[in-house]
Amino acid sequence: MNIGVILEMAGEAAPQRVGLVCQGRRWTYGELLAAARGAAQMIRESGAEHVALLDESSAASVIALFGAAIAGVPYVPLNYRLADADLAGLLERIAPALIVGDVARAARLHSHAGNTMLSREAFVEQAIAAQWDGTSDAGEGVAVQLFTSGTTGTPKAAILRHGNLASYVFGALEFGSAPDDAAGLVTVPPYHIAGIMALLSSTYSLRRIVLLPAFTPESWLDLLEKERVTTAFVVPTMLARIVQTLGDAHRADLSSLRDISYGGGKMPLELIVRALDLFPGASFTNAYGLTETSSTIALLGPDDHRAARSSADPAVRARLGSVGRPLPGIELEIRDDDGNRLGANEAGEIYVRGAQVSGEYKERSALTADGWFPTRDAGYLDSEGYLFLAGRADDVIVRGGENISPGEIEDVLVSHPAVADACAVGIPSLEWGEAVAVAVVVAERQDHPDPDELCTLVRDRLRSSRMPEQVIFCEELPYNEMGKLLRREVKKLFAG
Amino acid sequence: MKPGTRLKSTVCTTEVMVIRAGQGTIECGGKPMAEAAQPEGEPDAAHAGGTLIGKRYIDAAETFELLCVKPGKGSLAVDGVPMSTKDAKPLPASD
Numbered sequence: 001m002n003i004g005v006i007l008e009m010a011g012e013a014a015p016q017r018v019g020l021v022c023q024g025r026r027w028t029y030g031e032l033l034a035a036a037r038g039a040a041q042m043i044r045e046s047g048a049e050h051v052a053l054l055d056e057s058s059a060a061s062v063i064a065l066f067g068a069a070i071a072g073v074p075y076v077p078l079n080y081r082l083a084d085a086d087l088a089g090l091l092e093r094i095a096p097a098l099i100v101g102d103v104a105r106a107a108r109l110h111s112h113a114g115n116t117m118l119s120r121e122a123f124v125e126q127a128i129a130a131q132w133d134g135t136s137d138a139g140e141g142v143a144v145q146l147f148t149s150g151t152t153g154t155p156k157a158a159i160l161r162h163g164n165l166a167s168y169v170f171g172a173l174e175f176g177s178a179p180d181d182a183a184g185l186v187t188v189p190p191y192h193i194a195g196i197m198a199l200l201s202s203t204y205s206l207r208r209i210v211l212l213p214a215f216t217p218e219s220w221l222d223l224l225e226k227e228r229v230t231t232a233f234v235v236p237t238m239l240a241r242i243v244q245t246l247g248d249a250h251r252a253d254l255s256s257l258r259d260i261s262y263g264g265g266k267m268p269l270e271l272i273v274r275a276l277d278l279f280p281g282a283s284f285t286n287a288y289g290l291t292e293t294s295s296t297i298a299l300l301g302p303d304d305h306r307a308a309r310s311s312a313d314p315a316v317r318a319r320l321g322s323v324g325r326p327l328p329g330i331e332l333e334i335r336d337d338d339g340n341r342l343g344a345n346e347a348g349e350i351y352v353r354g355a356q357v358s359g360e361y362k363e364r365s366a367l368t369a370d371g372w373f374p375t376r377d378a379g380y381l382d383s384e385g386y387l388f389l390a391g392r393a394d395d396v397i398v399r400g401g402e403n404i405s406p407g408e409i410e411d412v413l414v415s416h417p418a419v420a421d422a423c424a425v426g427i428p429s430l431e432w433g434e435a436v437a438v439a440v441v442v443a444e445r446q447d448h449p450d451p452d453e454l455c456t457l458v459r460d461r462l463r464s465s466r467m468p469e470q471v472i473f474c475e476e477l478p479y480n481e482m483g484k485l486l487r488r489e490v491k492k493l494f495a496g
Numbered sequence: 497m498k499p500g501t502r503l504k505s506t507v508c509t510t511e512v513m514v515i516r517a518g519q520g521t522i523e524c525g526g527k528p529m530a531e532a533a534q535p536e537g538e539p540d541a542a543h544a545g546g547t548l549i550g551k552r553y554i555d556a557a558e559t560f561e562l563l564c565v566k567p568g569k570g571s572l573a574v575d576g577v578p579m580s581t582k583d584a585k586p587l588p589a590s591d
Contacts (some may be wrong), residue, residue, distance in 0.1 A: 001500035005513060009565050013549045139500050163499065170515060170563060174586050175550025184589070197591040205589070231589050261590045287590035301588040327587065 001166035002139025004040075004070035006204045007033050013176055014206055021183075021227060022059050022211040029203075032062060038130035039067025039123070046116040048098035050145065052091070053077040053190055055101025056213035060120040061190040062199055063127050064100050065144075069162065072137025073098075074145045077191040081481060084109055090147055090155065139166075144196055145362065146291050157362035158291045160193075167355035168197070168294045169204050171329045178207035183256075185224055185232040187212040192482060194264060197295040198233060207231065217245035221252040228256040233287075235264035236271065237483035243274055254279065263287040263296075265483040266389065266407070268414065269321050276309060288323035288387065290375055292366070294356040298332070298387050300324030315382065322386040330354040332387065333372070334380055347380040347405065349393045378405060395487050397426035399434050402465055406487070409468070412461045413438060413454060418446040423477050423490045427470065437470040437494045441477060448473060470494060497522075502565070503529035507539045510547045510568030518559030525570025539570035543578070546571060553579040 010019060011033030020027040027035075043051055051068035053061055053076070061077065068075035076094050078087065080102065088109040091097070096114025099106045103117035118126065139162035147155040184202045186209055188195040202209045210227045212220060215238055224232065234242065239262055246252075260275070260282050267286065276284060283302030289295040300323055308320040326332040333341050334348040342348045351372045359366045359373035367373055378390040390396075390405040397404040406424035413422035421441040429435035442448055451471035459467040478489040497517040504511050505524035512522075512529070522529050524547070525539025538544075547553075549567045554560060555574045561582065562572060572579040 001513065001515070005563075005565055009549060012566055138498075140498070166500075170552070171584075172587050174584055177586055194591060201589075201591045207589075233591055259589045261588070263590070283588065285588040285590050296590050299587060299590055328585075 001162050001170075002069055002072075002136055003143050003162050003165050003169070003200060004036070004066055004136055004139070005166075006169060006200055007036055007066045008136075009175060010203050010206055017206060018208050019203060019206075020059060020062055020209045020211065022057070022209075022213075025059065027059060027062075029206075032059075032066070035059075035063045035124065035127045036066035036070060037132035039063050039127035040070035040136075041130045041132045042126055043067055043071040043073050043098055046098045047114060048073060048096055048116060050074050050076045050094040050097040052094055052097045052099045052106075053101055054080055054087075054099060054103075054106055055120055055190070056080070057186065057190045057195065057211045058120055058213060059211075060100055060123050062209070063124060065196065065199055067127060069139070069143055070136045072139070072141060074142040074159075076145045076147075077196070079147070079189070079191045086155075093157070094145075139163075146191065146193060146196075148291065158358070159360045159362055160291075160294055160358050161360075164294045164356050164358045165197075165200060167329065168296070169200050171356070172296070172327055173201055173204050175204055176206045178202075178205040179230075181228065181230065182207040183210050183227050183229045183231070184208070185210045185212060185220065185227070185229045187215045187220060187238070188233060188235070188264075189481070192264075193289070193291040193295045194233060217241040218250060221245065221250060221254070224254060224257060225252045230256055231259040231261070232257065233261045233263070235483040236262065236267045237265070237479060239267070239275055240271055243271065243278060246278055255281065257282050259283050259285065259302075261285040261287055263289065263323075265485070272320060273309075276305065286323055288389065290377070292357070292359050292373060293352060293354075293375070294358065296327065297330045297352055297354070297357075298323045298326045300386070304386075319382070319386050322382070322388045324387065325385050326352075326387070327354075329356065332381075335374075342380075344381055344383045347378060347390055347403070350375045350377045350379045350387070350389075392487075395425075397424065397434050397436055399426070399429070399436065399465055400432040404436065404466055408462060409436060409438065409458055409466055412458050413440060416449060416454065416457060418443050418449040419454070420444070421477050423485060423487060424468070425487055425491045425494070427491070427494045429469070435469040436466060437472075438468040439472050439474050439477060439490050439493055441475070442473060501531065503531060503562075504533040505529055505535055505539075505568055505570050506533045507537050508535055508568030508570040509566055510564065510570050510572070511566035512547075512553070512562040512572070513565050515552065515561040515563055516559065518557075520555075520560070520574045522560065522562065523573045523576070524568070526573070527570075535568075543571045543573055544569055545578075548581075552582040552584070554582045555579050
């Protein structure tokens with residue numbers, strides 16, 4: 001099921017329609033398809049075993065994704081923010097490769113006789129000029145390979161087959177379903193699974209892609225207004241900065257925006273409530289997924305948001321903090337440490353199964369014998385099947401045999417008016433095995449709260465086993481560029 | 497037949513991608529479809545309802561599912577029994 005067919009269909013059904021806007025240039029689906037086919041030819045002739053992108057998003061990232069698919073060569077967008085030594089290691093693992101983007105840096109870091117290096121401009125120019133021989137790969141192999149962020153040790157090479165990605169696109173979306181005026185603002189980096197899925201889903205829906213390679217809240221708002229954007233996906237940190245900028249009286253006409261989706265990290269409840277008020281005309285969707293599951297596996301849709309916002313029932317209101325219900329093509333279970341299936345409202349590890357779930361790394365498959373993928377995310381389902389996340393399974397604090405989710409402690413801490421952000425981690429304890437420690441960021445224009453006051457707050461709202469044994473204050477918490485809290489870094493703050 | 501296989505009509509421009517297939521012959525315009533074909537002639541009048549790009553077609557038992565990637569004048573059938581379109585409930589845009 002070659003995912004190249006997605007662009008072929010768009011090119012067949014709507015060759016004259018604009019499919020991509022980037023850096024002032026507009027590309028029709030017909031032009032994109034011709035360039036992707038030309039790129040496929042170049043890729044095949046290069047003898048490359050991978051097509052790597054070392055660059056921000058641009059027309060080249062769209063053409064490389066589809067071109068690699070048509071050629072049947074895995075597409076490997078790389079994180080250009082990595083340190084030289086780490087990036088060199090990845091380049092070594094994918095040689096011989098056709099590398100598009102920052103060729104000077106790539107050449108400096110790793111040289112291989114079989115590599116072909118092309119700048120963004122040269123790649124696009126040659127792709128347009130190349131003559132396609134008319135053949136497409138059968139699409140039985142790997143479409144995309146993404147290196148995980150590798151917070152511990154060497155990054156793993158997560159593999160997504162054509163069949164995984166196509167199952168999501170064909171199963172969850174309707175071809176050509178976007179109205180003529182639809183435009184989606186894509187500002188997720190190209191090496192992130194959400195960035196890949198945005199290109200595939202937009203193309204299949206015939207929704208014009210408006211690329212914003214480098215996010216700032218001002219440029220996001222300006223482009224939204226200029227291109228009359230109707231749909232946008234943001235990670236929580238982006239939404240926080242957009243909301244802040246709008247609060248600073250940045251004027252933009254946001255009337256075109258109909259759908260805002262978010263995901264990629266825990267969305268603070270206060271932030272989403274504020275955003276719902278700031279964008280009253282927009283529908284909100286929360287998407288939950290992982291690289292290994294071809295992105296979205298559960299959704300909290302616009303109706304769920306409205307119901308939660310207007311309900312008097314605390315259980316329904318609480319769903320604003322959930323990630324919604326699994327997609328129709330996904331089976332989802334919560335299991336305990338021994339692999340036993342748990343019931344409603346019991347927290348454990350999230351397991352998923354379905355055609356879009358890869359769960360596969362180049363080195364090994366993480367799937368169980370019967371095809372379930374242990375996500376290492378912790379969570380529980382409520383009585384109506386809404387999924388609530390409770391951090392990574394590895395982040396659970398085990399104190400005296402009791403499992404404590406850091407999230408519940410953090411939620412209590414940030415409810416204190418002087419606390420802007422908080423992170424709870426487990427630290428070694430002779431008495432308990434692990435004990436709770438918290439790092440707290442003090443809110444602007446607020447005095448440092450008394451640590452004892454914070455401990456009492458947690459004890460009273462939760463119970464004594466959740467009470468922090470150590471409290472430290474810091475300027476800010478460490479997040480990666482996608483807004484993921486780096487808990488291991490926080491742990492180090494308590495090491496001495 | 498493997499998922500992902502592309503089949504062409506022998507009587508019109510229709511082209512499909514196999515999502516799922518069981519035992520039986522996939523036909524378009526009354527004639528078996530093939531992986532390589534140059535369309536000739538006209539669809540059988542009883543199988544000339546046409547295909548729509550992007551629509552998914554299923555048989556009654558849902559053992560077959562085809563995605564139309566190029567439209568044409570013929571209509572799809574398995575062993576002479578017409579296929580119907582599968583109406584997906586669209587999900588909210590999330591990516």
